[in-house]
Amino acid sequence: MRALLPAAARAAIIPAIALLAAAVCAGSAADIAEPRDLWTGPMYGQTPRTLGGAQVVDVAAVEVLLAARPLLLDVGPAHRKPANFPMDRPWLPTHRSIPGAIWMPGAGTAPMDAGREESFYRRIGELTRGDKTKPIVVFCRPDCWGSWNAGKRLVTRGYTGVRWFPAGIVGWQDKHATAEVEPDAGWSAESAQ
Amino acid sequence: MRIARIWRFAFRLALLCAAPAAMVLASDRAGAEAANNPERASRWKAISEQIFGDRKIEPSAALIRLDAPQRAEDAALVPVTLTMPDKDKIRSVYLVIDDNPSPLAAHVTFGPAADPSSMQLRVRVDTYTNMHAVAETTDGRLFGTVAFVKASGGCSAPAGATDEEAMAGMGEMRMRFAQGADAGKPTQATLMIRHPNFNGMQMNQVTRNYTPVRFIDKVSVSYGDSKIFDLATDISLSTNPVIAFSFLPVGKGPIRVVTSDSNGGRWEQSFDVPATTN
Numbered sequence: 001m002r003a004l005l006p007a008a009a010r011a012a013i014i015p016a017i018a019l020l021a022a023a024v025c026a027g028s029a030a031d032i033a034e035p036r037d038l039w040t041g042p043m044y045g046q047t048p049r050t051l052g053g054a055q056v057v058d059v060a061a062v063e064v065l066l067a068a069r070p071l072l073l074d075v076g077p078a079h080r081k082p083a084n085f086p087m088d089r090p091w092l093p094t095h096r097s098i099p100g101a102i103w104m105p106g107a108g109t110a111p112m113d114a115g116r117e118e119s120f121y122r123r124i125g126e127l128t129r130g131d132k133t134k135p136i137v138v139f140c141r142p143d144c145w146g147s148w149n150a151g152k153r154l155v156t157r158g159y160t161g162v163r164w165f166p167a168g169i170v171g172w173q174d175k176h177a178t179a180e181v182e183p184d185a186g187w188s189a190e191s192a193q
Numbered sequence: 194m195r196i197a198r199i200w201r202f203a204f205r206l207a208l209l210c211a212a213p214a215a216m217v218l219a220s221d222r223a224g225a226e227a228a229n230n231p232e233r234a235s236r237w238k239a240i241s242e243q244i245f246g247d248r249k250i251e252p253s254a255a256l257i258r259l260d261a262p263q264r265a266e267d268a269a270l271v272p273v274t275l276t277m278p279d280k281d282k283i284r285s286v287y288l289v290i291d292d293n294p295s296p297l298a299a300h301v302t303f304g305p306a307a308d309p310s311s312m313q314l315r316v317r318v319d320t321y322t323n324m325h326a327v328a329e330t331t332d333g334r335l336f337g338t339v340a341f342v343k344a345s346g347g348c349s350a351p352a353g354a355t356d357e358e359a360m361a362g363m364g365e366m367r368m369r370f371a372q373g374a375d376a377g378k379p380t381q382a383t384l385m386i387r388h389p390n391f392n393g394m395q396m397n398q399v400t401r402n403y404t405p406v407r408f409i410d411k412v413s414v415s416y417g418d419s420k421i422f423d424l425a426t427d428i429s430l431s432t433n434p435v436i437a438f439s440f441l442p443v444g445k446g447p448i449r450v451v452t453s454d455s456n457g458g459r460w461e462q463s464f465d466v467p468a469t470t471n
Binding site: 042043044079080081082083084085086089090091092093094096141169170173174177178179180 | 230232236239240243244292294295296297320321343345346348349392393394396399401403405406410427428455456
């Protein structure tokens, strides 16, 4: 069928598809309003450009901020081993992050069990030594509501140095080395309950 | 047919939408990490010990070449070409994507009807990673090569707009033969298999549940009674796998493909070899 289509017809169809696609893409690039509270929809999808009470930062801003020794908080999800994954094949999940980052997988999930949310705040309290002004860079990947939510949680709890880094590890790895990190022991022990 | 068209359209749309993001990434300066830092080397050691035990892997540019885009346009569809110039010495080839959670993407074992000089696959890449290709020679030695690939997010990218759509026509296969092949010479062919290859890491955006894993585990291709290759694979293979290979004009009858998946699916299809290539 397709092969029989005259080249001229195809030449006309391709720009039409491109136009349509451009329209659809442009539609999806429209600004997303900040939800009033945590985002409880799908975790993967377009996020707002802003996070009230937090500063939005890019790679260059994070580079500058490193001198102030911020808490680098990676909330990207951990790989889940598929239930019926074959025994005889290697399963070796790894998570690469900004060197020195604390990885708290799933800390941006919402809704979250109240006890687990408290353990998140407790762990952040420990990591910042109770200093609510300490710079905290919260990130995962682009189009990840997890980092937005985790930042929102911190802002709501009165942290004033929150930086949301939406490009996250994808933006970072393009210019800098990454390091393998393990889930934060203080957080994962709690979340395993 | 209608579903096929919708699927193709959705796929192109996804590519077009992804293009601006790819361009942003492409504008960076050089300076990303090199392929050979100590941490990556130690990960490769751990992976290769699991796959190859204590067998030694000798570096070789003569026996194995790995071509992958340095910067992939779509991390869920990264084309990889394995080239084995000294084809008569090759028994099998392994493709490893170091930083994927299931690093062994493919193991291809060649049969008497194969021309093992080249093989192409499309894979998912989770994060910027080293890829290794390891060729096993007929005398049991291993020769490896490495490439660094910049792509990320390929493991969580949904297979289709909905799971049902991604699964439509599952197991359907097509084969395209290279035109103008000379009689008596190896012929190139491309096998396309319709299968979502769900890796268990893709979230259904409506239900917010992870789509259960369902992936192709074996593809076996024969020319008459003569084996071309067996592919053992899992979740690193892209949705709707495309496998390009070469075969020798030694078989009689059609080319037969048997595909199976992790959930007991089994599909079989035969393809007549065009007369000019016989």
